[in-house]
Amino acid sequence: MKHIIIIGGGVAGMQCASELAQQGVRVTILEKEADTGGKVKNWHKLFPTFTPASDVLSGLRHKIAKADNITIKTGCEATQVTPNSVRLASGEELSCDAVVIATGYTLFDARIKEEYGYGIYDNVITAADLEEMFNKNDVRLADGRVPRRIAILHCVGSRDEKVCQRHCSKVCCVTGVKQAIELKQLFPSADVFNFYMDIRMFGPGYEEMYREAQQKYNVHFVRGRISEVSPTIDNRLQIKAEDTLTGRPLKIGVDMLVLLIGMRANDMNTTLETDSGLQRQASGFMQPKDAFLGNAESNVEGIFYAGAITAPKNVAEALCDGATAALRVSDWLRNK
């Protein structure tokens, strides 16, 4: 029986594993964390349908649990990858017939954009922090009060050469609109301001959700990047930006600032480039063999990609990628 190793137990990896398992291949998932689910396990609801992230994960987990030819090794970090073997941080080496890399992405560290005050002011949080608050059903300010005015800043660590992240992280716009709606649902009397550079509503139902946020939920959208955040005497946050649509600077005091942090390439991608001979894009994400016909293959035979390892992707795309990678792997095994 052929043996495939999937590095990364996020949605793409899990999807790929379950598809491969159905084709009678033995699959091992290497997950560096204590549990599978990747980033999605931290999310609350998924845009644009507001489907609970846990629904998606439990569906995937269920499929994996049914298959008896999938092994999940948690707490295992891969350090070196070849088409026929994967070395773990523990020194152990696993042999295999092909490898699927589904290690996803790293969230941008908002501390680097220090002018936004993440880690400095209490009520500056990231989109990921907000998802966690949603999950705990405990959205409030550091001192326990309810926020009356919330600002959401798009493109933190995306499209920003100053932090060496030139690419668009793709999902933050949609997330920002989704979170704005959720915040309005929680606090109907609060004002929610989205500070955006462009609103990129690329997927089905996204534009409709955006419109709903504007018209139904009265979420304010200001086109302009926040320049700096300062504390005020009453312990709020003062935000400065340009309202580029009126060509005037804008100043606003808010209780809470949510930073829509982008996706950046994993540090490990550099190792993949140097040690495994895989190609990397300028953005740091891995370069698939071909952007159209070989988007699940790497430039190295026997190493495949699934999910956000190659570019920022949303959950649906990552799932689709997982299935594609499974198909490519079984094609490759058959023709080898």
Place this chain on the structure above:
Amino acid sequence: MFAAIIIKYVSWLRALPKSDLVLLGKGLVSPQTMMAIWEVVCESLLHRRIFRINKRLGYMHMSLAFGWFLLIVVGWAETVAYLGARWVPLQGHVFFKYFAALNGINTHIAIFDFVMDLLLMFVLSGVALAWYKRRNSAKLGMKRATQHIFFDKIALTALWFVFPVRLIAESITAAIYGGGGFLTGGIGKLLSMVVSDNILEWAYEPIWWIYSLALGVFFMAMPFSRYMHIFTEIPLIFLRHYKLRPQDKEKSYDNFEVEACSRCGICIDPCQLQQQLGIHDVQSVYFLRDRRYNMLQQKIAHNCLMCGRCEQVCPVGINLNTLRLNSRTSMRNIPNEGRYNYLRGKDYSMGEGRVGYFAGCMTLLTPNTLHAMEKIFTAARENVWWADKDGGVCCGRPMKLTGETDSAQNMMDFNKRLFKQHDITTLVTSCPICLRVFREEYNLEGIEVLHHSEYILRLIQQGRLRIKYNAEQTFTYHDPCELGRGSGIYEEPRAVIEAIGKLLETEHNRKNALCCGSSLANTVIDDKQQLSIATNVAEEMDSTGAKTLVTACPLCKKAIARGTRSKVVDLSEIVAGNLR
């Protein structure tokens, strides 16, 4: 009651502006007075116009008005006949049967009994229909009846009671004292057989009291309720014959029109806001009611397409659009002399010629029309002065439609000066909105204003344009409101189309044509609602099977094109495309 009415009339008449009084003075001694009298008979009594729209409704109104009128006249005659030749007030007959019985007048003139009963039955049939209409208006050909306010409902209830109660009262009288015709007498006989005399005696007084109360309530309420129309329509008909009309600012004459509305609700059905969008509280009947009781809100006044479909059917012939317009003016007009100072010295026009072409704002969004006109002008070898090809100043009508009449005047003055300055003799426009305001308000002496449909037809007739005819080509035509009902231009565009191909008429055409829904007069309905009306109009046009949908208004074209996948073109485009 009469006092209230007279006070109203006198105060309204006194408040009439001088120009109106002059008209009134001139008209009073003219043959118009006779014609007015004839119209009063036709309309106020016989309700001829309603008959034309809906026979059953016509009968209902006619039976009530004419029947009651005859009841009064014949009743008076009866009273006079009984009491001998002495002065009897017109209302003398009302309780005649009651007092006659009490006073021991027991003689009966059979012919009166018969006629009175016949008339009572006539009226009662009307009441029955009215009652039935309230319950089930659709059966009477009205999809929706007026929703009345509480006060009107009281008056209405009183009116409904008057005649059935009179029937019962007279029947009981007949049962006790004998007499009565086939109806009251018949029921009277039946009652005396079935019910004991004691009960009849006991019921006699109260039933006459109820009758008298119902009548009292009705007449007390009349000047303040919708039934004011019964009398107001009469002076209105006279004044209208004397050429008094409402204008773009409110004046005293408007009172006659406003209070002449009987709230019959005939205006509700044709309203597309009602038909298509289910908006039930903005129609002319409600507008007039709210205006009369000083409770008109902007959102009602401005929620109207001003398509004129209701005006077309109004049995009283009230100038509904003008009244709505001057209400809007009262609400919004803020004189602002300096408002368009920036227009000073602006002139973006180009070309030279005695014929001027004014595309209008909307035509600039339908450049195909502009190009087609260019082609037509070239083909007809016309030298043209292009007033606004590179952007001009709005004609002012859209502003006027929102009530800012004085500000609109600033724009109108600008354009007028521009036209005069460039010395044109003919002004052609492809926008019916502009056309209407040019004709009605610009006072362009020496300049003939033509819609491009008229102009093109003229070119064809003069042989300056040679058109290919092809019976294979099928067209259907949408009458723009401002062109058709607004300016009375129905046949010219049709003649042009028929010179090119086959014209298939839509179900609603000419005076009954539908509105595209994007009318500038309405600033309340939203985009989805506009689209819904447009889709409905487009569907009707598509259902003719025509290959090309033609209209003659840039706004209609834009609107209808949203509702269909068929080709929607301006009249000029098919002309330009079929030049020989």
Place this chain on the structure above:
Amino acid sequence: MKRSSWTDYQKDIADDHYYYARSCIRQNFFPGSEKVFLDILGKKLGRDIFDDPLHTSCTGIGYHSDVVPLETIMTVVARQFALMSEAGYENFTSSCITSFGIYTELLATWEEFPETEEKTRENLYKATGREFKKPKNLAHTSDVIFHHREEIAQKAVRKLVNYHTGEPLKVVEHIGCHYAKIFPKSGIGGSEFPYVLAGMVESWGGELVDYPERRHCCGFGFRNYLVQANRGYSIANSHKKLESMAPYKPDFIVCNCPGCSMFLDKWQYTIAEMEGITYGAGGTGIPVLTYEEMAGLVLGYDPWELGMQMHQVDVEPLLDKMGIEYNPSAKYLGRNGKYIGRPERAIVNSCSEDTIYKRRF
């Protein structure tokens, strides 16, 4: 506030042997500050610092006003470095933030475009016959004080506390734009949360005020204030800052840039005249100190020796608050007891009524 980010921005500051470059504005408006700086470094801290009479203005004001071309200023700066090398120093410290910005900018330019450095060497040689070496260490004088802040704290005779209540004084710090906004790595704490003055304030017992317009420019911008018609824009910036800090009721403002010190001080007078608004408790404005003056007060210098009588906003309320003894009548006596003149009385300098001159005339 969880302030930790400043630690990411550190720079090397020489410990001893400085070549000192004066500031045009500071030596004119706050001459006491430069004198005291030399005194603190040399006498109190026992460091070697050379105040070279041969050095000139860096011409930064001219450069930023488009009067002096880039090549010229490069040559002038090269001459300063040549003087430093000739005097046997390698650590350059400048008193002016604009100059500091110029030096940093030019060193970076030479780094990125070596041909400009070559050209400058050629120009300098042609013009003066001198040759220069780039400094091994470049620091602003506030960096130098920051570097020695703990040593100064040890030698301090008083802290930045309210003498009467024992509460720490509330201090607003203002950093000159050219200190770290051009090259964040060139400043202690970077450009967002600069720590150079905050570090002094904290070491010497004061409490820092973090207010919304903390990073905003004072409005000095040469082009703006040099043209009278543009000064409305210039003053609007100071106005905005003062409005923003006023609710925190700061005891004083401390700046590291001579221009900012001057502006925040003198514009308070102008705003008071124009709008009738005075900031700070008691309606006499918020005193504006240079960091040298702040260090001097902590080390027990006499306020008049520090040149604090040159301020537009009277410092007496602050001195009283800190429990510093001073001779009111000596305020307008310069060195050798010579009368130096006194400004017209205005809302923001109405403190000492009883100078000897008042009495004498």
Place this chain on the structure above:
Amino acid sequence: MINFGFSISRPRVIDIDRNNLNKSKEIIAEMPELQACIGCGSCTATCTAGNLTEYNFRKVHTLVRRGEYQGAYEELNKCMLCGKCRLVCPRGINTRGVIMLIKRKLGDF
């Protein structure tokens, strides 16, 4: 007062905290569709009045929504209400209705 030859320039900043947002809230409550503006500028590009003078409807209503009412009424008075903007608005905003509403609400400003 001393004449310094200059005066303090008023800040151009839109200060949401200082602006009175009541009118803006009323306007948005009456016509929530205004919030659906995506700032594409079609309305201004097609504007008949904007062709003749400096008038930018998009900017005016954006400022009004931010609580900057000063001058909005006068600006909107440049509008001719011709309705072209409504025909081109990709978000289907009833622009003429908006103009009338803002003018009605801000008559005092």
